[in-house]
Amino acid sequence: MAKAARASEKKSGAWVPRALQTAAVGICTGLIFVSAASQADLDSARLQASRVAAPIAWLYQIPLETIATIIDVGKSYLFVRSENVALQKQMQELDGLRRTVEQLSDENAAYRRQLAAVSWPSQVVATGRVLSHGGGTYTKSVLLAAGSSAGIAEGYAVVSSAGLVGQVVAVAPLLSRVLLVNDFSSRVPVVVDSTATPGIAEGTNAQRLKLDFLPIDFSGSQGARISTSGSGGLFPAGLPLGRLIVEQVAGKSAYFIEPFADLTATGVLTVLKPADAALPQTGELPTQLINPNLNAARDVPNP
């Protein structure tokens, strides 16, 4: 009976869609294992899938941004008085700070002249708008509307006006995917500015990062500024990353970083060359030092 049914199915050709379905299920199962083994192998597929939907994402973005603007305007009218008082207070504080900054800036310029400091070459490659937030549950990444045609390559650091945001991990001609610093697989060599203690900032898939690989005797102070150390040459040194958070976990101090940059926000991001790529090549070394006296001293022949 079953044999007859199979023969009839074979004759009618009904086995073709069934075989195709089985093959598709097999392919999906295979993809699960490939995906589990190496996420990087499927990066270009993810980028292409995001590219297909990029125009649609743009369409959604317009009304969402309009609603967000309306809400912001409404909020600012509601709290206009309290915000005004806060802003006036802030302005007074900033006025005092401005004088200090001006004084320090002059001092810094004088020191740089005396020490004949060579300015670090510009590392900016391109600035692009965030097109979409690609990740979510498992990966924290954004799609940037600038790609290899703008000179962007894999590994380049990405910053916002507040600080380090992430690193380029996949590039297409007009798009690039940026792995955010809070992604589970992100590792950034950092330094605690106040103590010059090196460490590694690890992503946790949550808003804040974990600060690890610290010296055993490290005791950081709450709110200390953390910036990139430049170790390894991937991220330029001195990019602000966030503030240190110290918590007691099971009687021990655990260190976290609250990033300066809002990693969920929209807006524009700037791509920077890695530290090594930004260094002047041998033929490009500056011939003129900033301090003219030192230039003159350099030109005196050695007796």
Added chain:
Amino acid sequence: MKHLNPQPAPLAIRLVLPGFLVWLVSAITLVPTPDFVFGRIQISLPLIYVFHWTLFRPEGVHWAVIIVLGLFADLWNEAVIGLTPLLLLGFQNVLTSVRDDLSALDFEWRWATFAVLSAFYFSIFAVVTDGLFQIGGAGIDLVGRWLTCTGFYPIAILAFVALERRVLYPRRKA
């Protein structure tokens, strides 16, 4: 000339159009979230689509459409590629076996059943993903997705029914 008894739309349109619209709406997960939204906008619309269509128009939901929708969801959400289509196909098979009982229920009971079944779906998703990647915290995000999906169910059903009645299976007005 008006047809007194309008014919359903051609099979190709009945198969492709709902899936395409679901794909189009699902792309909202790619949009950067504005400040007023807490977290990402994550509507697991393919799940509602498979649930509704399998119960009421099983001939209109094709495995190929489910696989394409699932693959795009995985690629956009950067999840384990291939997991969503497999789970959606499994979900469809389970629903097919209890189709007669579920389709006879009132809307509220169907909604409750959807909530339970989707909770199972997201639990399996979390278990498989955590097992493969050992990513802590993914489960919390999936609870959010489950809540959004269940909350969005009535709106999605309204849209699906409107699509069915107006475009795919037009009805003669009395």
